[in-house]
Structures are given as structure tokens and as C-alpha cells.
Amino acid sequence: MKIIFAGTPEAAVPSLRALLDSTHDVVAVLTRPDAPVGRKRVLTPSPVAQLAHDAGIPLLYANKIDDDIQKQITASGADLGVVVAYGALLPQATLDVPRLGWINLHFSELPHWRGAAPVQWQIISGETDAGSTVFSLVQELDAGDVFDSRTFAIDPDETSGELLARLSEHGSAQVLDVVDLLDRDVAVATPQSGESSYARKLSLEDGHLDTHAPVEVVYNLYRGVTPEPGAYVLLNSERLKIISMARSNISAPEGVIRFLEKSAILGCRDGALELITVQPSGKQAMSASDWFRGLRVKEVEVS
Numbered sequence: 001m002k003i004i005f006a007g008t009p010e011a012a013v014p015s016l017r018a019l020l021d022s023t024h025d026v027v028a029v030l031t032r033p034d035a036p037v038g039r040k041r042v043l044t045p046s047p048v049a050q051l052a053h054d055a056g057i058p059l060l061y062a063n064k065i066d067d068d069i070q071k072q073i074t075a076s077g078a079d080l081g082v083v084v085a086y087g088a089l090l091p092q093a094t095l096d097v098p099r100l101g102w103i104n105l106h107f108s109e110l111p112h113w114r115g116a117a118p119v120q121w122q123i124i125s126g127e128t129d130a131g132s133t134v135f136s137l138v139q140e141l142d143a144g145d146v147f148d149s150r151t152f153a154i155d156p157d158e159t160s161g162e163l164l165a166r167l168s169e170h171g172s173a174q175v176l177d178v179v180d181l182l183d184r185d186v187a188v189a190t191p192q193s194g195e196s197s198y199a200r201k202l203s204l205e206d207g208h209l210d211t212h213a214p215v216e217v218v219y220n221l222y223r224g225v226t227p228e229p230g231a232y233v234l235l236n237s238e239r240l241k242i243i244s245m246a247r248s249n250i251s252a253p254e255g256v257i258r259f260l261e262k263s264a265i266l267g268c269r270d271g272a273l274e275l276i277t278v279q280p281s282g283k284q285a286m287s288a289s290d291w292f293r294g295l296r297v298k299e300v301e302v303s
Contacts (some may be wrong), residue, residue, distance in 0.1 A: 001183045004078035004098065006030040008046045011164050012084035014172035015105060016048055019082065020055050022176055024183070028076040030069070032087050033061045065094050073097050080182060082175060083137055084168075092139055100182055102137040105171045107164065109133060109149050111196035114142035119167065120160045121199040124224030126216065130154050130163060132171045134178045136189050143196075145189035147178045157246070159226040207231045209242070211255045211302050215271030219247060222273075233257075233266070233302045243277035243285050250274070257292070257300045264288035266302070 001024045005016050008031050019026050029052035037044040045053065052059050058076075062069045065088075074097050081102035083090070095102055108118035109131025115121075122130050129151045136144035152170060154163060181187035207225040209218050211233065222231040222245055231242040245266070252258045252267030257275065259265075264275040275288035292300075 001025065001179070002027045002077055002079045003179065004028045004030060004073060004076050004081050005048075005052075005084075006081065006086040006090070006102075007048045007084040008032045008087045009085050010047045011107075011168040012048050012086075013051055014168045015082065015084045015175045016051055018172040018176045019179065020051075020057075022179070024179060026052075026055075026057055027078055028058045028060055028072070030060045030062060030073070030086065032063055063088055065091055070094060070097075080179065081137070082179065084171070084175070090137065095137060095139070103134055103147065103175070103178055103182075104137045104142075104144070105175050106133045106135065106142055107131070107167045107171065108199065109151055110135060110142055110146060111192045111194055113197050113199040115199035116201040118199040119164045120202055120224045121197075122224075123154065123158070123160050123163065124221055126220050128154055128156075130167060132167050132174060134171075134174045135192075143192060145191050147181070147187055147189050148174045150174060157223070159223045161227045202229050204229045209233050211266060211268050213269055215247075215268040215273060218268050219245075219273060235300055235302060237303070238281045240281070241279040241285075242275060243279055245276055246274045248272045248274040253299075255302050257302060258298070259289070259292045262289060264292040 003019055003024050003026050005026055007016060031046050031048045034043040034045050049059055060069055060072050073094060078098045080100040081098045083102055083104040110133045113121055131151050133146055133149040135146045138144040207230050209221060209231055225231050232239045248265055250260050250265050250272055252265040252272045254267045254269055256267045257264055266273045266275055277285055278288045278291050279285040
């Protein structure tokens with residue numbers, strides 16, 4: 001079967017690789033244009049573009065489907081479209097091109113957590129299980145009929161980056177299973193049922209940790225926004241980015257960072273967390289203990 005694949009970030013790579021390694025024919029890849037990366041803002045192809053280029057697959061670059069891209073999608077002759085984290089909407093005219101339509105891999109158990117950041121919000125909300133769903137792509141946000149839905153336990157210390165990497169590997173098998181069923185004309189899709197919830201895109205401000213909240217709430221927020229958009233606390237209006245942290249049995253006053261038992265400890269309402277790696281404003285990431293020793297103070301109040 002001829003397939004056109006649409007995806008951009010690292011989370012889409014396992015699914016594209018699975019399709020490339022299968023008996024199906026990936027005839028084109030749609031991805032976002034090169035983006036600036038790093039401090040020097042060097043224009044860099046997306047992870048999906050890099051894999052497609054290495055595999056010799058024709059690439060279509062677009063932030064928005066215009067007439068030229070639409071013609072190229074049509075000319076590809078694809079029987080099916082597969083979307084994994086492409087990052088832009090496909091208009092109905094594009095959805096109508098492949099004879100079998102488009103399927104999408106979404107990292108939640110739909111209709112739970114529709115939207116741009118399902119993995120992050122599952123962790124922030126304190127959920128213990130995460131979902132992964134392959135569904136039929138329609139114009140309404142993540143609302144199409146479901147071909148395959150699975151659940152996976154969330155590790156209690158897992159960050160959203162770690163969970164997304166794991167789900168993307170599991171999801172690639174789901175995608176291939178559904179593609180095989182569609183190819184044999186035996187796939188069955190079921191309408192979504194139940195109450196939906198919305199996983200909006202996270203902003204930088206969402207990473208601000210409220211140390212006056214319960215420790216589990218603070219820890220879940222840190223896990224959910226790591227690595228993006230990143231967790232931080234404010235010290236005299238200066239951001240201290242928290243790269244990594246862990247639960248701690250050492251106690252510290254609420255809203256204060258103290259150096260205790262050779263560790264930088266952040267006090268919350270009903271417990272404490274150990275800062276492991278931090279990044280002060282305008283500086284490189286460093287160990288939290290080295291950062292705190294350099295302050296030469298007994299404690300730091302967090303706002």
C-alpha cells in the first residue's frame with residue numbers, strides 16, 4: 001500500500017521508521033520546514049525530515065497546506081495518510097485525497113486529553129496510566145473514530161519527555177497494526193464515547209512551581225513540563241530553571257531552599273524535593289549543590 005506520512009518531531013520518528021521497514025511503500029513525507037536550533041539558531045531539518053532524507057523519500061515542507069503542496073500530495077498517489085505529531089492542521093481537501101483517508105497517532109486514550117499536549121497533562125494531573133490511540137483523522141480536533149487504543153502505566157518518577165519517548169515506540173507498533181488491517185480491508189473503527197478533556201499547549205509560565213502547593217502537585221508539575229517548556233522557581237524575580245529533581249525525605253520550610261545533608265532541598269506545603277540539576281538565569285546548567293554553595297547563604301526564599 002502507498003502511504004504518505006506527516007510528522008515533524010522525534011516522537012514521530014519510530015512510526016515512520018516502522019513504516020519504512022514494513023512491506024508498505026512510503027511515497028512521500030510531509031513535515032514542517034527547517035527550524036532554528038540552539039544558541040546560534042542554526043536552521044536544522046526536523047528529525048522526520050532527516051530520516052526521510054536518509055531513506056531517499058520525497059519530502060514536502062509546509063507549515064500550511066497551500067495549492068502547490070495539495071497538488072504534490074495528490075500526485076503522490078497515496079492510498080493512506082498517516083499523521084504523527086505533524087504540528088499543523090490538514091484541510092478537508094487534503095483529508096479527502098487518499099482513498100482510505102488519514103489515520104493519526106495520539107498519545108492519550110481518546111476522548112481523554114484531546115489537543116496539543118496530552119502526555120504533559122496526563123502527568124501534571126497525577127494520572128497513573130497513559131493512553132495511545134490510532135484514530136481516523138477528521139476536521140474536528142482529535143474526534144475521529146478509533147481503530148486502536150491502549151494504556152500503559154506511568155512510572156511515578158517519569159517525566160513527560162521520557163514518557164513520550166516510550167509511547168512513541170509503543171505507538172509505532174499500533175500504527176503498523178492498523179495500516180496492515182486497512183490494507184487487508186478488515187480494520188474496524190469505533191466512535192469515541194465518554195467525556196472529553198482538553199490538553200492545551202503549555203506556555204513558559206506553566207512551568208512556574210508553586211512551592212506553597214502540596215509536594216505531589218509540585219512534583220507532578222515538574223515532571224509534566226520537563227523537558228518542555230521547563231520547570232522553574234523565582235528567586236527575587238530571577239528564574240532558576242530546574243532541570244532535574246527528586247522526592248526527598250529531608251524536610252525544609254515551605255517556600256524555601258536550604259542546603260541540608262549536602263543537598264539543595266526545596267520545601268513545599270507538606271514535604272520537600274531535592275534539586276539535582278539547575279540552570280540559573282543567564283548561566284549554564286550545573287549541579288544544584290554547586291549552585292547553592294556559590295550563593296554563600298543559609299537559605300533562599302522562593303517566590
